[in-house]
Amino acid sequence: MSTTTFHPDTWELYKSLELSKQLTAGETLAKLGKDHPEIVAMSSDLSKPTRLWDFGKEFPERFFNFGLAEKNMVTAAAGLASTGKTPFVSTYASFLGILAAENIRTAVAYPNLNVRLIGTHTGIAMGFYGTSHHATEDISITRAMANMTVISPADGTALAEMVEESVKTYEGPIYFRVSRGREESVYEKTDSKTHNKIGKANTLTDGNDLTIIACGIEVNESLKAAKQLEEQGIKTRVIDMHTIKPMDTEAVLKAAKETGTILTVEEHNVQGGLGSAVSEVLMESGIPCKFKRHGFYDEYSLIGKPYHLYKHYKLDGDGIASVAKDLLDK
Amino acid sequence: MTKTASISPEKIELIKEKAKMSRLETIRLISLAKSGHYGSSFSSSEIFATLYYHIMNYKADDPKWPKRDRFVMGKGHSAVGVYPILADVGFFPKEELDTYTQVGSAFGDHPDMNKIKGVDFSSGSIGHGLSVGVGMSLGARVDNENYRSYILMGDGELQEGQVWEAAMSAASFKLGNLVAIVDNNKVTVDGNTEELMNINPIKEKWENFGWNVVEVDGHDIEALVETFENLPPADSDVPTAIICDTVAGKGVSFMEHGYEWHVANLGEGDIKRAIEEIEGGN
Structure with missing residues (x-):
């Protein structure tokens, strides 16, 4: 993958991405990747804003950029899961939980596959981008799908902890709903204590x-x-x-x-x-x-x-x- | 095509018989359900039989064998023609088919991978299949495995935009282990594909998406075998699309070419006529 997005001339994007500290899925997966060869990851031309690229740059052979084709990406993730992989799919929630909803329902939830979907920039985090880029329906859509676990972590620590749990012990499809990543944190990240467990408030x-x-x-x-x-x-x-x-x-x-x-x-x-x-x-x-x-x-x-x-x-x-x-x- | 197939006349005869068996069982099963997809199952019968009795690697006693070739039906509504073959090759006892479409049966109009041994992926939402195949083929690449994913699609399915997202990605990801099989039977539910929503020229579309394309008579077993046996190696870089020229309702004269038989229910007299024609056919 080209690294031109990080050229100093594009300082603003670089700065913007730097601010997304709570988008921790990519770095968490990068840490787990060596011990968990089943992890693969993919995005649809938003690997950097979702920070999934933190995994992709460590494991390029297990990272796939699908371009602007979310329905294909989600369904291909299901195909990968059927071969024993645990795919992490991340793009903006408006293009994942909403645009690709039928693919999530039919190809992921119905066959009950270990696909982890991470919809980022959810709610109105995209502000003046407008409704096309907002996602205020994705909880409703995904929780209506049988087999689906729906998680909205409070911050990057919570996301990291539950992503890790989802790799190590959790079975079945999960829809993670996270914000833009610029938010203040709630939980202090420590190695000794886990604050968040899936299903436990x-x-x-x-x-x-x-x-x-x-x-x-x-x-x-x-x-x-x-x-x-x-x-x-x-x-x-x-x-x-x-x-x-x-x-x-x-x-x-x-x-x-x-x-x-x-x-x-x-x-x-x-x-x-x-x-x-x-x-x-x-x-x-x-x-x-x-x-x-x-x-x-x-x-x-x-x-x-x-x-x-x-x-x-x-x-x-x-x-x-x-x-x-x-x-x-x- | 210059290369010839490595197959005996006896084996070709066997595959022909199995294609007939698939058609006859399709008629029997649909008579249990009182509604079903005849036309598009019959157009695929020789493709099913060639794959399961000669081309694909699988173990009926170990359905999840990781190194197996995969078969996915984008046109999941043809499952009624595949179930009898899965039973015949030993994935499950034939008697189980008798539950077809009854409450709680594993066997519905569209196949369920979690209920039926030998089904590699659930399907029914037309246009998903090739994307599933992209995922399976990527899985093979990540694991350094040499299996292939065979994805059967209808020509009507090519109207789904997702097919072309998948086609683009398969070429970009250099998935030489992915094989798209287009059952070009030229009809959909509402009419003739070309008149309803034209997807021609099919061959050029796949070529322009960066695929290796082969055209073949989808009812000619020898030609199908030759095509499948001469696929580029699974570790090559270009995916292959096999465009099969087929006839909807093939094998039953009053069904052939008729989009009206996409979903239907034969009466008793017609069942008799259809069985006679299939049994007497070549």
Whole structure:
């Protein structure tokens, strides 16, 4: 592969990629690659923005750039998985979980193959690129597929830990949903401790007045909201529900019983996403609970820089705190 | 083609008989389901039989043998013609076929790799097959294995854009171990391919996508054997497309060339006529 993208003349792209520190799948796979010859990886002309190239440059013979052909790439990944490989497929979520949805359903989920899909730049992380590059439907789409595990890690450490678990012990297809990689981290990366286990929610703060269940980059924003609420005397339990499917229902039911109020927060349409998944668990449990889904309210995002958009849609710490307050006051 | 096939007349006769068996069993199985794909199964019968009784390496008692050649049907709706062959070569007992399309059966209109021994990949969504083959062939390359992936597609399937994504990638990845087989029976569900959505010229399309192309009569066993036996080596750099000139509904006069028989159900009298024609045919 040419390295011209890293020429000093293209400093801006170089700088942009440098900022994507939370996109850790490539470097994690590069570390695992020697002991796990079954790992192969592929992207569709976005190996650098997804940072999957961190694996590709170490193992060029096990890395495939499919060009702008996502449906072919996903289906070929399924073919590779049928020969015993564990393919990691990464491109923007709008072109993976949405554009290639039928291929994921029919070629990956239905045959229950060990393909790991990593949709990056999800939600509205692409800001002013617009709706074509946003992905606020991918949780909904992928969680409707039988056999599929759906994970939205809070940061790069969480992604790295669960990518590693997915190589070493996890069976079946996985859709990882991650952001642009420029976000603040939630978990401290250490060699001695693993913070994230697929299927097990993390309770990050204790509190019995309210629970915020969040996924992806909204976990960190929810922690900021919890801090603000604490200053107002409201003790908030923040749960990182990184695995949306299969969901840690115990954590949800415990929160409903102990705090009586649940707010879900996601960078996704409230139709069919994390909030919907939590509400299904709650309704079927019969446990009474004040409840609200927060995210995009069945709308496409405005154009704008992500920072301003998160504020506009109340998906930053301030916004989430105000939504939580309204819910409690209801 | 200058090279000749290394096959005895007896073996050619055997493959012919197996193609007949596939057609007869297709009629029997569809009569159980009361609906099925006759036309496009019959156009592939000789291709199925040539691959399974002469060309492909596989072990019926070890269906997941890693070094086996792979066969994927982009046109998964022809599975009813392959199931009897998989049973006949020993992947599973023939009696299992009697459950065809019943509730809970492993055998549906489209094949399921997790339920049927000998099926290398589930299919049904037309246009996926060649991409699966690209993945399988890449897998062979990564593992330094010499097996081939044979992907059967219909001519109508070539209308799917994904086929050409896959064709482009196979040439770019230099997958000489990938073989596309086009069953050019010239009909789709709604009509004749050329009138409905023209995909001609087929040969030039594949050539322009960087493939080695061979044209052959898809019902001539000797010609098929010769074509498959003279494929470039699996470790070569250029994938091969075999364009098979075929007849939809081949072997049953009232079905031949008719797109109306893509999915159908024969009545009792027609079943008798069809069986007589197939048994009496060459």
